[in-house]
Amino acid sequence: MSRTEAIILLQTAERARQGRLRATFIREIRREEERDRKMRESGWHRLNPNQAAITIQKVWKGYLQRKHTQYERQAEMEFIGMIPLPGPVEHESVANLRKDVRRFRQIEKEEEFQLAISKTQDALRETEGPDIKEKMKEQIRQWFIECHALTGRFPNYPDESLGGSNQIFSDKTPEQVKMELENPVQESTKKEDKNKEKEKEKKKAKEDKTKKSEADTMLKALPSKFIPLINAGHEEYKNVWKNRPDRLYPDQSFDxxxxxxxxxxxxxxxxxxxxxxxxxQELKNLRLAVDREEERPFKAPKAR
Structure with missing residues (x-):
């Protein structure tokens, strides 16, 4: 290639580059003019350099402040222990280790509790079992004697389905049984009087209801059926758990x-x-013995 051809080639390339730059510059000018025209038509105003700088500063300072606030919040949560600290520690493995320790402790406490149950049962059966048995027998025998002395007959022993001897001590006392046997007429008259009074009260209540208009009637809330349960739980708390210090069982063991x-x-x-x-069985034997004693004829003493 000669020098002239090389110069022509360089000139062509340079003119093409300058043409492209000029075309790009003219395109940007036309685009800006089109933008200004649209802004004038829509009523927008063009910002001066100071206003543009202030707007850019607002956006940038807001971004920096949000990043700083996020960093401070992260540091605070790490300080109070709400989020784990960043580090090479494997948190999942630590959590699994703590879970295994907790389960092992639960199994250990359960075994200790079951062992204490068996020991307590054996100790109570050996030390207090005979005394409890003899005390129950004496109470039931005393009941037999009192009922026979007051009523002239032995009481019927409750079935096991009704609670057995528990039903005896929750039943009426011998004095109450005696009063009922001595005064049956008075009780019947009292019952009749009570029935008459109830009938009179019912009649009065019906008359009062008919006299009252519907406008005067008001809805009254019935007492809740859960009140007895709540009161029982409250009494149990006051009697058992309220005055019991937790420092006696810091390891959450049984009481x-x-x-x-x-x-x-x-x-x-x-x-x-x-x-x-x-x-x-003893009551049956007592009844048989008493019946034989009552049926035995009286023998006069022999004359000498």
Missing amino acids: PKALRAEKRNELEQEIRKQVDELMR
Whole structure:
């Protein structure tokens, strides 16, 4: 290639580059003019350099402040322990380790509790079982004697389905039985008087209802059926749990006193069933012995 051809080639390339730049510049000018025309038509005003700088500063400062606030919030949550600290520690493995430790502790406490239950049952059965059994027998025998002395006959022993001897001590006393047998007429007259009074009250209530208009009637809320349960739970809390200090059982172990009281009640029920069987048989023997004594004829003493 000669020098002239090289110069012509360079000139052509340079003129093409300048033409492209000029075309791009003219395109930008036309685009800006079109934008200005649209802004004038729509009523927008063009910002001066100061206003544009202020707008850019607002956007940038807002971005920086949001980033700074996010960083401070992250640091605060890490400080109070609400989120884990960043680091190479594997949090999942730590959580699994704590879960395994907790389960192992639960199994250990459960085994300790079951062992304490068996020991408490054996100790109560050996130490308090015989005394409870003899005390129940004496109470039931005393009941037999009092009923026979007051009524002239032995009482009927309740069935096991009704609670056995529990029903005896929740029933009426011998004095109440005696009063009912001595004054049957008075009780019947009292019942008749009560029935008459109830009938009169019902009649008055009906008359009052008819006299009242519907406008005067007001809805009255019935007492809730859950009130007895709530009161019972409140009484249990006051009597059992309110004055019990938690510092006695810091490791959340079982309460030996509560366990002993619960197992004592279970032992009493178990012994009561055995005593009921024995006392039913004893009651039969007493009835047979008394019947024979009453049916035996009286023999006069022989004359010498």
